[in-house]
Amino acid sequence: DVVMTQSPLSLPVTLGQPASISCRSSQSLVHSDGNTYLNWFQQRPGQSPRRLIYKVSKRDSGVPDRFSGSGSGTDFTLKISSVEAEDVGVYYCMQGTQFPLTFGGGTKVEIK
Amino acid sequence: QVQLVESGGGVVQPGGSLRLSCAASGFTFSSYGMHWVRQAPGKGLEWVAFIRFDGTNKYYADSVKGRFTVSRDNSKNTLYLQMNSLRAEDTAVYYCANKWDFDYWGQGTLVTVSS
Numbered sequence: 001d002v003v004m005t006q007s008p009l010s011l012p013v014t015l016g017q018p019a020s021i022s023c024r025s026s027q028s029l030v031h032s033d034g035n036t037y038l039n040w041f042q043q044r045p046g047q048s049p050r051r052l053i054y055k056v057s058k059r060d061s062g063v064p065d066r067f068s069g070s071g072s073g074t075d076f077t078l079k080i081s082s083v084e085a086e087d088v089g090v091y092y093c094m095q096g097t098q099f100p101l102t103f104g105g106g107t108k109v110e111i112k
Numbered sequence: 113q114v115q116l117v118e119s120g121g122g123v124v125q126p127g128g129s130l131r132l133s134c135a136a137s138g139f140t141f142s143s144y145g146m147h148w149v150r151q152a153p154g155k156g157l158e159w160v161a162f163i164r165f166d167g168t169n170k171y172y173a174d175s176v177k178g179r180f181t182v183s184r185d186n187s188k189n190t191l192y193l194q195m196n197s198l199r200a201e202d203t204a205v206y207y208c209a210n211k212w213d214f215d216y217w218g219q220g221t222l223v224t225v226s227s
Contacts, residue, residue, distance in 0.1 A: 048207060049149075092157055094157070094159075102159065
């Protein structure tokens with residue numbers, strides 16, 4: 001199985017400051033079709049998860065442009081350019097390249 | 113707009129069974145695969161199962177293989193998860209999500225396995 005490792009576990013951030021979450025996979029996430037199926041999800045307190053980014057860097061409609069995804073192969077990053085209060089929650093990366101699909105353990109973003 | 117509404121959760125004894133449903137609307141249900149994902153209380157997300165758009169192929173997490181069965185009724189725009197031989201560790205909120213890349217998620221339904 002592909003193991004997804006996120007860091008840090010907890011990320012206290014000052015409002016207006018940038019934040020960065022790392023996600024590493026135990027195997028390359030490049031699919032035989034040429035795509036890399038790496039998604040990022042946000043789960044605000046008490047809510048269902050919501051997809052922010054798919055295929056590494058494609059931002060979903062309605063997602064603020066302060067969120068960006070990057071990376072390749074086994075190394076991926078979610079960046080928030082300027083954290084706002086509504087960004088508080090847990091962020092998960094997930095690989096969709098190989099069964100069983102696997103999630104990272106999550107990174108809790110909180111305001112300092 | 114896309115809506116996914118899960119139902120069927122509740123309290124069940126260890127060894128018991130439960131069937132979850134996910135009613136879909138706002139997209140062409142019969143054209144897309146669907147996922148089940150669960151989240152134990154205070155824990156992270158765990159992928160459970162996937163079914164292709166036409167139901168021909170199904171995939172499961174090892175933790176549920178042989179006990180859970182995913183199915184769908186495209187005439188009713190509904191996804192199902194039949195859960196048998198339930199264990200305490202199956203206690204979780206169960207979400208359905210649409211399409212391969214998890215475009216949208218439902219609000220979840222809570223399953224509690226306890227005597």
